[in-house]
Amino acid sequence: MPTGLLPTLSGYQRSWIRYDVVAGLAAGTVVIPQAMAYATIAGLPVEVGLYTCMLPMIAYALLGGSRSLSISTTSTIAILIASTLAALPDDRPGxxxxxxxFTLTVLVGLALLLMRLFRLGSLVEQISPATMTGVKAGVGLTVAASQLPTLLGVTGDAEDEGFFGKLADTVSKLGDLSTATVVVSAAAIAVLYGLRRFAPQLPGPLVVAxxxxLLVALTDxxxxxxALIPEVPSGLPTPTMPLWGEVGALMPGAVAIAIMAFMETVLVARAQRQRSEPPISxxxxxxxxxxxxxxxxxxQCLPPAGGFSQSAVNLRAGARSQLAGIVTAVLAVLVALFLGPVLDDLPEAILASMVMVAVLGLVSPGDFAxxxxxxxTEFRVAAATAVIGLTAGLLLAxxxxxxLTLVLVLRAVSRSRVRPLLPRAGGGWTINPDGADAEAATTYDDLVLLHLAGALYTGNARPTQDAVLETALAREPRPVAVVLAVAAVDQLTVPFLDVLEALHTDLAEDGIVLVVAGLQESAREAAGRSAGFAGLDAAGCVQPTVDAAIERGRRPGG
Incomplete structure (x- = not known):
C-alpha cells in the first residue's frame, strides 16, 4: 500500500495529466460555490468556505490515499460548527x-492526529450505519429549516436553535416573504434538480451561481x-492564531466533528475506490x-472532510490521482485573487438553494424503512439519534x-459463544442442524456436546459459562459429562482458563465431568502453566478429539 508523500502518484503516467487537470477544474466548479454555501450554514463569511478549498485540499493531496476524493467541507460539518459556536458566550466581537x-478547526486536526497516534480508526469505523442514518436525517432537516428564511426573503431569528424553533419562526413570518426572492429560490432549486436528473455532467452549483x-448584473x-451576500474580499487568507483560552469549551464539538469528518471521508473514499486501486487505510x-x-x-478554514458530490464529479471527469485536488485548490486561489468583485453580485438565495438541494439528500426515509x-434495534437507534438531533441538538445526537453504537457492540460481544455440537451424517461433527444425523443424536442422551465458537474475553466469558451450566443442568436425567469442543479457540486468554476452571468445579458438584476436546497444541502447552488447567489435563479431561472426549466422559467414575 503506497504511503508517505503523494501516495496516489505511485506509478503515475504522463498521459494521465490531462485527465487530472480536467477533473480538478470540473470538481472546482462544484466544490467552490458549494463550500461557500456551507460556510453560511456555520454562520461564517462565504470566503471562509472558499479558503477551505485551498491548503486543506493540498494537504490531503500530499498525504491522502484516495485517488478521486475531493475534500473541502460538508453540510454535516458546517451545522456541527454552528452548534459548537452557538454554545459560546455571544457577547464577543465578530x-x-x-x-x-478557526481554533475549532485546529482542535479537529489535533483530535484526528491523536486518533491516528492511538490507531483508533478501526474503532471509530464501528459506528453503526443506523447512527449515521439518524445523524444525517437530523442534519438534513435542521439545515433545511435554517435555510428557509433566506429562501423566502424573511429575517431569521438567530436565537432559535434546532429544527422546530427555526421552522416555527419562519412560519410566523410568512406574511413578510419577498416574492422576488421566492421566485429566484424556486428557479435555482428547479435548475439544480433538473441538471442532476437530466444533465449530471453539468456543474449545477456553478450554473445557478x-x-x-448575471441576473443581478443585468436587472434591478x-x-x-x-438580498446579496456580503462583500467578498479579494486576496488570500492570512495566518491566524488559535484562541487557546476557548479550548475547553470547543473540545466536545471538536471531537464530534473529528469523528464525523473521518467517517465521511472514509465512506466516500471507499465508495469511489476502483478495484485496481490500493485499499483505503x-x-x-x-x-x-x-x-x-x-x-x-x-x-482561516472550516474543518475539511470528503464530499460526495464533488468527489463524484471528480471521478466522472476521470481523475487519476490527487493531482486533480491540487488543480481544484489552484482554481480556488485564482477565484479568491481575481473574482471577489464578481462574487459580490451573488444572491444569498442562490447559496441557500444549493444548501437545500444538498442537505435534503441526507434525509432518506428508505434507509429508515x-x-x-x-x-x-438498529431502527430505534436511527430514530432516537434523529429525534435527539432535531430537538436537543446535533452535537448531543x-x-x-x-x-448507542458502543452499547450494541458490547451487547454483541457479550453473548454466549457456545453452540450445540451435533453428529454429522456420514461421520464427524457439525454445529449445523441441517448437516446432523438425527438418528445418531439419540445415542448421546447421556452427554452434553457443545462447541465453543472462538476465544473468550471479559465480555463474553460469563454469558458463555452460564450457558454451559444452564444447558447441562436443564437435562433430565442429568448427563454424565459435558464435552466442550474448543478447536475454534485461536487465542488463549485468562478468561478462557477461568471459565474452564469454574465449569469444572461447578459441574463436579452435580456429578458431571467436564471434558475439553481439540485444544490446539500450542495453546495446550501454554495453558498447562495454569494450575486449574493442569489439574484438568492430569485427570485426562483434555482430549485431542471429540470422540476421545466422549469416551473419557463415559468412563465409569468420571
Whole structure:
C-alpha cells in the first residue's frame, strides 16, 4: 500500500495529466460555490468556505490515499460548527467568533492526529450505519429549516436553535416573504434538480451561481428585495492564531466533528475506490484529514472532510490521482485573487438553494424503512439519534449515537459463544442442524456436546459459562459429562482458563465431568502453566478429539 508523500502518484503516467487537470477544474466548479454555501450554514463569511478549498485540499493531496476524493467541507460539518459556536458566550466581537471557529478547526486536526497516534480508526469505523442514518436525517432537516428564511426573503431569528424553533419562526413570518426572492429560490432549486436528473455532467452549483450573478448584473431585481451576500474580499487568507483560552469549551464539538469528518471521508473514499486501486487505510486517512484540518485552522478554514458530490464529479471527469485536488485548490486561489468583485453580485438565495438541494439528500426515509424491516434495534437507534438531533441538538445526537453504537457492540460481544455440537451424517461433527444425523443424536442422551465458537474475553466469558451450566443442568436425567469442543479457540486468554476452571468445579458438584476436546497444541502447552488447567489435563479431561472426549466422559467414575 503506497504511503508517505503523494501516495496516489505511485506509478503515475504522463498521459494521465490531462485527465487530472480536467477533473480538478470540473470538481472546482462544484466544490467552490458549494463550500461557500456551507460556510453560511456555520454562520461564517462565504470566503471562509472558499479558503477551505485551498491548503486543506493540498494537504490531503500530499498525504491522502484516495485517488478521486475531493475534500473541502460538508453540510454535516458546517451545522456541527454552528452548534459548537452557538454554545459560546455571544457577547464577543465578530473577529473573535471567527478566531474561535478557526481554533475549532485546529482542535479537529489535533483530535484526528491523536486518533491516528492511538490507531483508533478501526474503532471509530464501528459506528453503526443506523447512527449515521439518524445523524444525517437530523442534519438534513435542521439545515433545511435554517435555510428557509433566506429562501423566502424573511429575517431569521438567530436565537432559535434546532429544527422546530427555526421552522416555527419562519412560519410566523410568512406574511413578510419577498416574492422576488421566492421566485429566484424556486428557479435555482428547479435548475439544480433538473441538471442532476437530466444533465449530471453539468456543474449545477456553478450554473445557478453564474445565473444569479448575471441576473443581478443585468436587472434591478436587487431593488425588489433580493438580498446579496456580503462583500467578498479579494486576496488570500492570512495566518491566524488559535484562541487557546476557548479550548475547553470547543473540545466536545471538536471531537464530534473529528469523528464525523473521518467517517465521511472514509465512506466516500471507499465508495469511489476502483478495484485496481490500493485499499483505503483508516490510519492514512486519519493522518491526511488531521493534517488538512490543522493547516486549515491556521489559514482561516472550516474543518475539511470528503464530499460526495464533488468527489463524484471528480471521478466522472476521470481523475487519476490527487493531482486533480491540487488543480481544484489552484482554481480556488485564482477565484479568491481575481473574482471577489464578481462574487459580490451573488444572491444569498442562490447559496441557500444549493444548501437545500444538498442537505435534503441526507434525509432518506428508505434507509429508515429498511432498518425497520431488517433490524428493529438498529431502527430505534436511527430514530432516537434523529429525534435527539432535531430537538436537543446535533452535537448531543452524535455523542448519543456513538454511545448507542458502543452499547450494541458490547451487547454483541457479550453473548454466549457456545453452540450445540451435533453428529454429522456420514461421520464427524457439525454445529449445523441441517448437516446432523438425527438418528445418531439419540445415542448421546447421556452427554452434553457443545462447541465453543472462538476465544473468550471479559465480555463474553460469563454469558458463555452460564450457558454451559444452564444447558447441562436443564437435562433430565442429568448427563454424565459435558464435552466442550474448543478447536475454534485461536487465542488463549485468562478468561478462557477461568471459565474452564469454574465449569469444572461447578459441574463436579452435580456429578458431571467436564471434558475439553481439540485444544490446539500450542495453546495446550501454554495453558498447562495454569494450575486449574493442569489439574484438568492430569485427570485426562483434555482430549485431542471429540470422540476421545466422549469416551473419557463415559468412563465409569468420571
Amino acid at each position: 473577529d473573535e467568533l471567527l478566531r474561535a471557529a 453564474a445565473g444569479g450573478i 431585481i436587487e431593488q425588489h428585495g433580493l 483508516s490510519d492514512q486517512e486519519l493522518l491526511a484529514n488531521g493534517v488538512a484540518a490543522l493547516v486549515g485552522g491556521f489559514s 429498511r432498518l425497520r424491516r431488517i433490524d428493529r 452524535v455523542f448519543v449515537g456513538v454511545f
